[in-house]
Amino acid sequence: MGDLLAALGDYTLRTVALGAAVLGLLGGALGTFAVLRRQSLLSDALSHATLPGVVLGFLVTGTTSGSGLMVGAAVTAALAAGLVLVVVQRTRLKQDAVLALVLSVFFGVGTVLLTYVATTGASGQSGLDRFVLGQAAGLVASDVRVMAVLTAVALAVVALLYKELKLVAFDPTFARAVGYPVRRLEALLTALLVVAIVVGIQTVGVVLIAALLITPAAAARQWTDRLAVMVVLAALLGAVSGAVGALLSATTTDLPTGPLIVLVATGIFLVSLPARALRTRLGARREVSARRAKGVGVR
Amino acid sequence: MSVDLVIVVTAILVVVPCALLGSVLVLRQSVMVGDAISHAALPGIVLAFFLTGSLGPLTAVAGAAVFGLLTVVLVDLLQRGGRVRGDAAIGIVFTGLFALGVLLIARYGGNVHLDLEHVLFGEIAFAPLVTLEVGGVDLGPRSWWTMGVVAVAVVTFVLLLYKELKVTTFDPGLATVLGLSPVLVHQLLMALVSVTVVGAFDSVGAILVVAFLAGPAATAYLLVDRFSVMLATAVGTGAGSAVVGYLLARVWDLSIAGMMAGVVGVVFLTALLLGPRHGLVAAALAERRRRTRLRERLVRHARGSVGEGATVAQLAERLHWPVAEVERVVARIS
Amino acid sequence: MSAPLAVRGVSAAYRSEPVLWDVSFTIPEGRLVGIVGPNGAGKTTLLKVAMGLLRPVAGSVEVFGDPVDRSRVGYVPQRSSVDWDFPTDARDVVEMGTYGRLGWLRRPGRRERRTAERCLDRVGMLDLADRQIGELSGGQQQRVFLARALAQDARLYLADEPFAGVDYVTERIVVDILRELRDEGRSVVVVHHDLATVADYFDTVVLLNRELVAVGPTAEVFTSENIARAYGGAARRAEELHRG
Numbered sequence: 001m002g003d004l005l006a007a008l009g010d011y012t013l014r015t016v017a018l019g020a021a022v023l024g025l026l027g028g029a030l031g032t033f034a035v036l037r038r039q040s041l042l043s044d045a046l047s048h049a050t051l052p053g054v055v056l057g058f059l060v061t062g063t064t065s066g067s068g069l070m071v072g073a074a075v076t077a078a079l080a081a082g083l084v085l086v087v088v089q090r091t092r093l094k095q096d097a098v099l100a101l102v103l104s105v106f107f108g109v110g111t112v113l114l115t116y117v118a119t120t121g122a123s124g125q126s127g128l129d130r131f132v133l134g135q136a137a138g139l140v141a142s143d144v145r146v147m148a149v150l151t152a153v154a155l156a157v158v159a160l161l162y163k164e165l166k167l168v169a170f171d172p173t174f175a176r177a178v179g180y181p182v183r184r185l186e187a188l189l190t191a192l193l194v195v196a197i198v199v200g201i202q203t204v205g206v207v208l209i210a211a212l213l214i215t216p217a218a219a220a221r222q223w224t225d226r227l228a229v230m231v232v233l234a235a236l237l238g239a240v241s242g243a244v245g246a247l248l249s250a251t252t253t254d255l256p257t258g259p260l261i262v263l264v265a266t267g268i269f270l271v272s273l274p275a276r277a278l279r280t281r282l283g284a285r286r287e288v289s290a291r292r293a294k295g296v297g298v299r
Numbered sequence: 300m301s302v303d304l305v306i307v308v309t310a311i312l313v314v315v316p317c318a319l320l321g322s323v324l325v326l327r328q329s330v331m332v333g334d335a336i337s338h339a340a341l342p343g344i345v346l347a348f349f350l351t352g353s354l355g356p357l358t359a360v361a362g363a364a365v366f367g368l369l370t371v372v373l374v375d376l377l378q379r380g381g382r383v384r385g386d387a388a389i390g391i392v393f394t395g396l397f398a399l400g401v402l403l404i405a406r407y408g409g410n411v412h413l414d415l416e417h418v419l420f421g422e423i424a425f426a427p428l429v430t431l432e433v434g435g436v437d438l439g440p441r442s443w444w445t446m447g448v449v450a451v452a453v454v455t456f457v458l459l460l461y462k463e464l465k466v467t468t469f470d471p472g473l474a475t476v477l478g479l480s481p482v483l484v485h486q487l488l489m490a491l492v493s494v495t496v497v498g499a500f501d502s503v504g505a506i507l508v509v510a511f512l513a514g515p516a517a518t519a520y521l522l523v524d525r526f527s528v529m530l531a532t533a534v535g536t537g538a539g540s541a542v543v544g545y546l547l548a549r550v551w552d553l554s555i556a557g558m559m560a561g562v563v564g565v566v567f568l569t570a571l572l573l574g575p576r577h578g579l580v581a582a583a584l585a586e587r588r589r590r591t592r593l594r595e596r597l598v599r600h601a602r603g604s605v606g607e608g609a610t611v612a613q614l615a616e617r618l619h620w621p622v623a624e625v626e627r628v629v630a631r632i633s
Numbered sequence: 634m635s636a637p638l639a640v641r642g643v644s645a646a647y648r649s650e651p652v653l654w655d656v657s658f659t660i661p662e663g664r665l666v667g668i669v670g671p672n673g674a675g676k677t678t679l680l681k682v683a684m685g686l687l688r689p690v691a692g693s694v695e696v697f698g699d700p701v702d703r704s705r706v707g708y709v710p711q712r713s714s715v716d717w718d719f720p721t722d723a724r725d726v727v728e729m730g731t732y733g734r735l736g737w738l739r740r741p742g743r744r745e746r747r748t749a750e751r752c753l754d755r756v757g758m759l760d761l762a763d764r765q766i767g768e769l770s771g772g773q774q775q776r777v778f779l780a781r782a783l784a785q786d787a788r789l790y791l792a793d794e795p796f797a798g799v800d801y802v803t804e805r806i807v808v809d810i811l812r813e814l815r816d817e818g819r820s821v822v823v824v825h826h827d828l829a830t831v832a833d834y835f836d837t838v839v840l841l842n843r844e845l846v847a848v849g850p851t852a853e854v855f856t857s858e859n860i861a862r863a864y865g866g867a868a869r870r871a872e873e874l875h876r877g
Contacts, residue, residue, distance in 0.1 A: 038720060041580040048506065048685050050330055093325075093451050093575055100330040101567060104510035108560025111420060111507070115554040121608050130420065133401065160738060167729050170721060173714040178733040178785070179704045207338065207419075207506075211394035218387045225720045225765050254406050259398035266395035342873040382716065589649045590690075597644060597691045600655060617642055 013250045016136050019144040020242030020261055023200050025149040027212030028220070028238025029158060032231045033189055035217040037169050041096070042084065044188075044210035045103040045195045049080035051110025051206055054131050055117060066145075070198050077194045080106055089112075107206075127289060134205030136246060136257035147199050154192050158231070166227055204258035211262040212238055219269040222276045241265035245263045300609065303549070305427040305440045308560060310541040312446035314511050316453035317496045318533035321516035323457075323488060326468045326526075332371065333512045335393035336489070337496045337505045339370040341400030344497070349407070356445045359495045367493025368486075370396065414534070421504030423555050424550050444501055449498040453491055460484065465526055503556035511537060514563035518570045523579045540566050591631075598628045635698025635743055637662055637789040637820035638683060643691035647679050651690070652678045657837060658848040660822060660876065663816040667825040667835035671864050672858055674842045677711075680791050683822075684708055696789060700785055704733040707787035709795055713755055717767040723777045724749050724762040730784030745784075752780040757806055772803030772858040784815075790814060792823045796830075823863075824865075 034043055050073035057072025058064055080102045087098045130138065158165065167175045168185045176182045187278070200209040220234035245261030324330045340363035347362020348478045379386035423442075431441040455465065460505055467474040467481040492512075498507040517535030519529045523541050544559030551558075601617045602609055611629060615622045638660040645653040653675040659809045660666055668676050681687040683694050696706055707730075724772070728741055728749040735741060745772065756776040775795060784791060794803050811821050815836075825831060831838060832852065838855050839844035839855065840863040847859040853858060 035384065035387050038384060038386055040384070040390040044331075044390060045336075051843050087571065090579055090582065093517055093520060094328050096328050096331045097325045097513055097520075098415070100334050100509050101512035101517050101564070103334065103633055104508075104513060105560050105564030105567070107506050108510055108557040108563070111554045112442035112548075112561055115552075115557065119552055145447055163729075163735070163741060164737070166721075167732055169716070170719045170726075170729070171715045173710055174493060174684075174708065174729070174781075175419075176686060177706075177708040177710070179702070191361055203386065208398060210390055214387050214390040215394070218383055219389055221382060221720065225722065226725075227720045231719055249636065255402055256405050259401040259405075262398035263402065266391065266398070271392060273380070313709065540634065588647075591689060593646055593649070593651065596651075601642075601691075604655070618691040619642065619689075 002102075002165070007048075008025065008249070012137075014248070015141055015144055016250070016257065017141050017243045017246035019139040019147055020136060020203060020257065021149045021239040022144065022151050022215065023203050023266075024148075024212060024238030024261070025153060025210075025235045026196050026241070027218060028197060028234035028236065029155060029231050031213035031217040031238070032167055032220065032227075032234045033158075034193055034213055035188070035221070036227075037237075039193065040126075040210070040214045041099050042081070043193060043197065043213040045084065045099040045207050046077045046080055047196060047201060047209045048110075049105040049106035050074075050077045050197060050201055051107050051131065053111055054201075054232070058066050058117065059113070068076055073198045073201060074194055076104035076106060077197060078191070094163040121193050129203050132205050132207065133256065134201065134203050134208065134258035136203045136249070136261075137204060143202065150199050152197055153194055157188070157192065161185070161188075162228075164176035179234030202216075204261055208258050210260050211265060212241070215265040216241060219265070219272040222269075222272040223279070237268050238265070241268060243270050272289050302427045303545075306423055306555065307542055309423060309440065309442040309446060310545060310573045311538050312443065312450045313499045313508070313536055315450045316491075317469065317499065317508065317511035318519075319453055319457050319490050319516040319530055319538040320488070320495055321512035321514075321527075322519060322530050322533045323464055323468060324492070324512060325516040325520055329514075330509075330513050331389055331591050332374070332489070333496065334388045334509045336367040336370050336376070336493050337509055338393040338398035339366050339400075340493065340497050340500070342366060342396050342403055343400075343594075344500075345400055345403040345407075356441065356498070356501065359500075359633070360445075360494055363497035363500075364490060364493040366396065371486075371489045375437075394581045396426075407620055408428075415592075419504050420508060420554070421500055421502050421507065421556050424503040436456075445498050445501070445591060449495050452539055453495060456491055458486065459525075462486070488593050507556045510560035510563050511541075512561070513581065515540065518563075518567045521567075521570045522573045524576070527594070535565055537563070562622055594596035594624075594628050596627065598632065607613070635695065636660060637697060637821060639695040639698075640679070640683070640692070641694070643679070643682055643689045643692040643694060644684055645675065645689045647678075653682070653689070654844045655692070656845045657692070658845060660820055660837070662820055663664055663815060663818045664820055664837045665811055665833050665835050666820070666822045666837040666839060667826050668822065668839045669828060669863070670841035670843055670846070674863075676792055677695070679841065680793050681820075682823055683756055683791055683873050704785075705745060707782040707785040707790040709790065709792035710770070711780045711793045711797070712774055712778065715766070719766065721766055722763050723753060723758055723766060723769065723773075725781075726766055727752050727780045727784050730781035732813050733785060739794065747778075748784050748786075751768060752783040753777075755783060755810060756780045770800075772777070772799040775799050776806060782808070788819050790819060790821045792821070794824050797826055823873055831866060 034040060041102060053072035053074065053076030057068040060072070061068030062099045074105050079080050083100055084095070084098050089091055150245055164180060164185055168180065168182055172182050196213060197209055204212065216238035217230070217234040219237050220230045223233055224230050239263050241264040245264045248256040249260045301494065321330065321333070324333050339458045343362035343366030344359045347358045351358045366372045373392045374388045377383040377391065378385050427440060429435050429441045430439060431444050463479050465482050466479060471481045496508050506629050515533040518536050519532035521531050523532050540562040544562035545555055547562065548555040548558035570578065575581055597618060598614060601614050605617055606611050611622055612623050620623065636659045641657050642766055644651050645657045656679065656786055666763065680688050681697070685713065693700060696702070699805050728745050729747055731741060731745040735745070750759060750762060753762050756779055758773060758776050761773065766774065766777065779795065795807050811823065812819050823835070830848065832855060838851045839848045839850065840854065840859050842863045842865070846863040847854045
């Protein structure tokens with residue numbers, strides 16, 4: 001316990017925990033739409049596709065600090081998303097094959113670029129390596145501020161366009177029939193996903209960021225049947241995973257933050273699994289007593 | 300034995316089983332399960348090391364195969380038991396297991412030679428350096444033995460169970476009726492995918508092996524229409540990509556596995572755009588020809604209803620087209 | 634006052650063969666119209682063109698004289714494109730019918746909720762308002778989608794095979810509501826699959842088989858001759874259904 005209190009007093013740790021919590025919040029909220037639209041694995045593919053962009057950003061800007069890496073990551077991720085869309089729509093290949101292809105080929109190109117950087121002898125290669133598994137400990141206050149701003153913007157967009165996004169996710173044909181620009185709204189959702197990914201890869205890395213976009217949302221689904229509640233709950237569970245993971249990492253030795261955050265999220269998910277069955281049983285009981293009260297026979 | 304030869308043969312021995320299994324996965328829409336198995340194998344390797352104290356390929360493969368099957372089982376459980384969609388289940392299971400693996404390595408693997416980077420990226424350049432020694436006899440590059448056995452197993456599987464694979468993939472209902480067991484075929488398939496994927500870790504790493512699972516198969520799917528031809532095409536393009544990728548990587552002194560994956564991607568893009576049957580360019584051209592013929596039919600029909608002396612303006616009104624478009628078609632058919 | 638639905642020289646194609654060929658007809662106000670024809674006759678395609686979901690290769694469609702505005706048309710699609718595991722209940726789905734009128738930034742409020750409940754009540758589903766959409770039976774889902782279209786409060790309704798695969802109770806409810814809409818002066822156009830019920834349900838019929846075979850009041854137009862022309866080889870069976 002003393003360890004924990006000391007940890008909370010530590011500025012660096014507070015920063016990391018805050019950053020992780022913000023990331024979890026963003027991942028949970030946006031992940032809800034991704035999971036419902038069956039884009040869980042798209043998150044995985046797009047996050048791997050950021051690697052070449054990160055390296056290119058470094059090559060262009062010459063530094064690992066600054067936003068060049070993030071912009072590069074967003075560009076290649078968006079490119080990958082567009083490629084997936086085109087191939088699935090226009091060929092007989094199905095989404096799973098295209099996702100796997102995009103994921104691995106983009107990542108492969110990224111590793112080629114990494115070795116290129118190594119041959120040029122430019123310093124900063126270790127700075128780029130941290131994107132594979134993340135380096136939460138490297139978060140500083142300015143990073144967290146940027147994350148917070150991006151998160152706020154993304155959440156504001158979701159709040160403002162909530163009913164449109166809900167309709168597009170649930171029944172895109174009806175949405176189009178009623179006159180909404182469905183393709184553009186879907187592109188917006190994908191763009192927000194890219195934002196979440198780009199924000200998260202510094203902290204938990206390319207391989208694990210998908211977890212924050214999938215697991216908290218899947219956990220939240222077990223607790224509720226209403227979309228609004230699911231979004232809020234997923235954000236909350238994500239934030240808790242982030243914060244707890246960061247705290248655990250600080251109070252133990254040798255355990256990297258990224259994987260810990262993911263394990264906490266997975267743990268929360270596992271604990272949530274029985275919730276659904278429990279709710280059904282409670283719901284059924286409530287329904288039975290209501291019918292009894294009305295004097296109606298129980299079936 | 301030349302270094303180039305060892306590496307190229309290793310690469311081909313990786314590509315062959317991946318292309319074959321990948322073709323089946325593409326047709327069954329289970330390619331991402333292969334990616335999941337690849338990531339989830341990590342804790343399997345670590346635990347196998349803990350249990351046996353050995354870092355040898357056999358133990359690694361065994362541990363990984365167990366975790367590969369575990370992945371498939373867990374994903375299945377989640378889908379059936381909870382309200383978890385298929386793709387979310389895959390994502391949850393493999394990220395959870397992968398995180399577990401990373402933690403285990405970080406905590407306990409530090410003082411041992413378990414290198415996470417090696418698992419993720421592989422290092423095929425080491426292949427010529429590691430030879431297999433049994434009873435003091437040097438049997439040649441270990442990678443040839445490991446992947447050779449895997450390749451033979453997969454080829455045997457595909458050849459022996461060709462009919463079963465075909466029927467269970469295209470029509471599982473019929474398969475059951477015929478007395479075949481889709482479940483058994485599925486389990487064998489997943490087991491072989493696990494073994495192949497892990498066998499390939501050493502050479503190309505956990506993520507790039509997926510490129511060989513998905514890429515050549517996807518390319519073949521865009522080029523040919525028969526299952527047997529698809530298998531052969533996948534193997535062919537995969538092997539070609541591996542060789543070219545290696546050569547380029549040598550010339551430019553860059554990551555070999557990454558370059559091979561890159562070439563796989565380029566080959567796919569080429570097939571995507573230029574494929575004679577299903578490629579985008581061919582499709583666009585065919586579509587254009589169809590539209591042109593359709594437009595000519597429409598103009599002729601409109602002429603028929605308005606009258607032979609119809610002006611362009613009248614035809615445009617009838618068809619609700621811009622006048623310029625009518626003019627173009629009229630010019631063409633006159 | 635412009636006609637609710639004016640189709641002029643519409644031809645449509647997906648691939649090489651046109652699915653609709655030079656189809657023209659006009660639907661006046663206050664009619665309950667059935668579109669019938671064999672499979673692949675282009676009935677659903679016609680609806681999609683009317684909704685603006687598909688651009689025709691020739692011709693034009695006008696809804697109340699306006700080629701563009703889609704939000705004035707109530708749409709009851711076939712049940713396919715929806716995500717049944719989505720966390721939403723019947724009331725919520727019906728409320729989505731009001732979104733078009735709310736515009737971009739406004740949130741649905743009490744009024745929209747009450748509209749949704751009224752429409753659910755009209756289709757006899759009010760007591761199931763809190764039920765998850767995936768837990769409803771096929772007929773109940775169809776009624777929810779009808780209620781959603783009712784919530785749109787449109788002057789023209791397009792329905793794509795609303796009776797396909799539903800139970801008898803649902804079918805009666807849906808027909809009654811469609812008749813009410815017609816009696817309120819709205820126009821209802823229904824793609825229908827069952828020849829046996831055409832004469833009973835619809836006052837106007839459109840016989841379609843890629844081309845327009847016939848259009849007009851059911852009593853005049855729904856003859857064995859026209860049916861035979863529309864259904865070609867299946868003529869005799871169609872005739873038997875008509876007589877029976």
